[in-house]
Amino acid sequence: MSGLAHRLSAPNTYRRLGFLLSAFVLGHVWFLVLVIGWSLCASVLITPLVIPALLGLAAASRGCAQLEAGVARSLLDVDAPGPGFPHRAAGFWRWMGAMLSGPFWRAQAYLLVRWLLGVPLATVLIALLAASVGLIFAPVWVLTGDGAHVGGWHVHTVAQALVFVPVGLVLLPASILLGALVARPFQPLARSLLAAESPSAVSPDGAGGPPAGRVGGPPAGGVMGSPEQRRRRRTGLRAHAAADSLVLALLIAVWAITSRGYFWPIWVLLPLALALAIHGWFVLLGEHPEWVNDIFRSRAIAGFAGVCTAVELYLIGVWAAAGGGYFWPVWPLLVMGATGAVWVAATWLSSPRHDELTERIDTLETTRAGAVDEQETELRRIERDLHDGAQARLVALGMSLGMAEHTLAEDPERAGELLAEARVGAEQALRELRDLARGIHPPVLSDRGLEAAIAALVSSTPLPVTVSVSVDGRLPPVVESTAYFVVSEALANAGKHADPRRVTIDVRQVGGELELEVTDDGRGGANPQGSGLRGLRRRVEALDGHLAVTSPPGGPTTIRAELPCGS
C-alpha cells in the first residue's frame, strides 16, 4: 500500500500521465503531417516536384520528432536527443540521402505509434479520469442540478450520490497509476526511435541512401558495410514493415466493422507499399553492393531503376484499383524507361575507362583501408610494448631508487645493492626502447639507406644469410622502409618457423621498380594469411606494389615483393 501511495505522490507519475495525455493533441497533429506529407509526395511522384516534397516531409518529420524528443526528455525522463538535421556541407545529393536516412524512418515510426496507440490510450485515460472526477463530485451535481447519470442509473438523491463517491475515490488513483504504468513501454521506444543521428548517416552511404559503406568501411565488413550497420538496416526495414502492417490491419478492421462496402483501405495500402518497396530496395542494394558494379554500373542508376520500378508497380496498382480501363500507366513507363536508357547510355559511353576506374577505385579503397588498419594495429602493438616494457621497468627502477634513498643512512650496503639493481633496470629499459625504436624505424635506414639497413639486419640474425643488394643511391623513404620490413619480416619468419640451412636475400632495382626476393630452404608451409604476412601485404599494396608468397609444405619458401619506386 505504501508503495502505491509513494507512487501516487511521485512527480514522475504525473509526468508520465502528461506524456500519455499529450498524445491526444500531438497524435492528431502527427497524423495530419504524415497523411498530408505522403499524399503530397504520392501526388507529385512522377514529377521532379517529388524531391522538394520528400525533403519537406523529411524536414517536417525530423522537426516533429525533435519536438517529441523534447517531450520524452521532460516527461518520460528518457535521454533522447532526437534525430536532428544533417549538415549540408557534403553537397546536395549526399545531404538529401542523409535527410532520408535511418533517423527519418525511425521518426516516422515514432510519430505513427504516437498517433496509432497514443490517441486511443489518451482517449481512454481522459474518459477514466473524467469519470472518476464525475463520481467524486456526484453529490454536488445532485445538489446543484437535477441529478446525474451513472451508467444506467439516474441518481436523484444525495444519499444515492454518496454511494458513488468512494468508487470515484478509488477509480481516480487507479487511473493515474494505470496511466503511469501504460506510459512505461514508451520509454524504450523513445530511446531507440529518437536516437541521435548516427555519424554514418551523414556520410555518402547513409542507411537510406544507396549501397553500404564502400568508402572507408573497415575490411572486416568489406564492401558491405559493417555487420552492425547491416543489422541495423534490416531491423529498420522490419520495423517499417511492421508499422505498415499495423496501420493496415487497423484500417481493415475499421472497414470490416463499418461499411464493408468499397474496399477503400487499398488507397492507403498502395502508397505504404510504395514507400516500403523503395526502402527495401535500398536495403537490398546495401546487402549486394556487387549489383551496383555488375548490373547497374552506378549507385545513382541502381537507385533510379529501383524507384522507377516501384513507382510503375504503384501506378499499375492505382490503375487496377480504379477499375482498369484505358492503361494509362504506359505513359509514365515510357518516360521513365527513356530517361533511364539515356542515362545508362550516357554513363557507359561517356567514360570508356569506367570499368578501369571503378576497379582502380576499388583497389585504392581496399588497400587504403588495409594500410589504415595495419597502422592502427602497429600503433596498438607499440603502445602495448611501451606499457609492458620500458614503462614498467622505469616504475621498478623508481621503486629501487626510492628504497635506496630510504635505506641509505641505516644500511649503506643494502642501498648499494638497490642502486645496482636500479642500474640494471635502466639498462634493460634502454635495451627494450632501442629494440622498439628499431622496429618502428631503424635509424640506420634513414641515415645510410636500404643496403646498410639490410646488412645490419643480417648481422643481427642468427641465420646463415647470403645478401645481394643492387640499388642506385637512395630510394623514396617509404619504399626503403617497406622493403626493409619485407626483408625483416621474412627473416623473422624464417628464423621462427622454417629452420633453414640457407637464406638468400636478393634486392635489385629494375627500371622504376624495386624487386625483393627472400628465399629460405626451410620446411615451408607458411600461411600467407597469418598476421605478419598479411601486414606486409597491406604495406606493400598501399604503395601499389605486389607481394607473392610461395611456400609449399617441405619448402622452399619464397617471399617476393615488387615495389614501384617512382614518385
Next chain:
Amino acid sequence: MRVVIAEDLALLRDGLTRLLRDNGIDVIAAVRDGDALIREVVANEPDLAVVDIRLPPEFRDEGLRAALELRRRVPGTAILVVSQYVEETYAAELLADGAEGVGYLLKDRIMHVADFLEAVRRVADGGTALDPEVVAQLFRARREDAPLARLTPREREVLGLMAEGRSNAGIAETLVLTVGAVEKHVQSIMSKLELPPAASDHRRVLAVLAYLREDV
C-alpha cells in the same frame, strides 16, 4: 685531461659534464651541435671529444659526420662517439683510417661509471673502445668462419675483449684471470687466426678488427 662534449639534449649534456668533472676530467666546453663542436675543437685542441651521433639540425648522423671531419682536420684529437644505438656500419666508418684514439659506445655504458671512465681515458690516450654490441655484430657476421670456430669459448671471450680495445691487464681484470693466463690465450688466438703478434695494444685491435671485418 681536457674534453669537449657535443650532445643536443640538455639533460644528458649536463649529466655527462657533471659525471666527468666529478671524476677530475676538465670539460672545457659542452655544445649542442656538430658545427659548434668543430669550432671548439679547432680553437682549443682538447684531448678528447665526446660526441652524440644524432645532432641538430636533421637529427640523423650529424655527430658522426662532425667526428669524421675532426679526424681529418685535427688528426691528434681522440674521439669517443656515444649513441642510443650502435651499428657496425658506423663503427667501420669511424675506424676507416685507424683505430687510434677512437671510441664508439652505447650511452647505456655510461651507467657503468668506472668502465666508462676507463674507456674515456683509454681513448684519450690513443687507445680504442668499441661497444660489445658492435663486437657481437662482427662475430655474427663471421660465424661461418672456420678458424674462428676453432677457438675455445674462453678464447672467444678474450678475442671479444681484445676487439673492444682492452689491454691484457683490462682483460685479466674483467675475466678474473692472471695477466699471464690472458697472454697465453692471446698467443693461442693469434696463431689460430694466423695473425702476426702485435707490438702495441692498438695495433692488436686493428689486426683483430681487420680480421673480423674481412669479408667471408
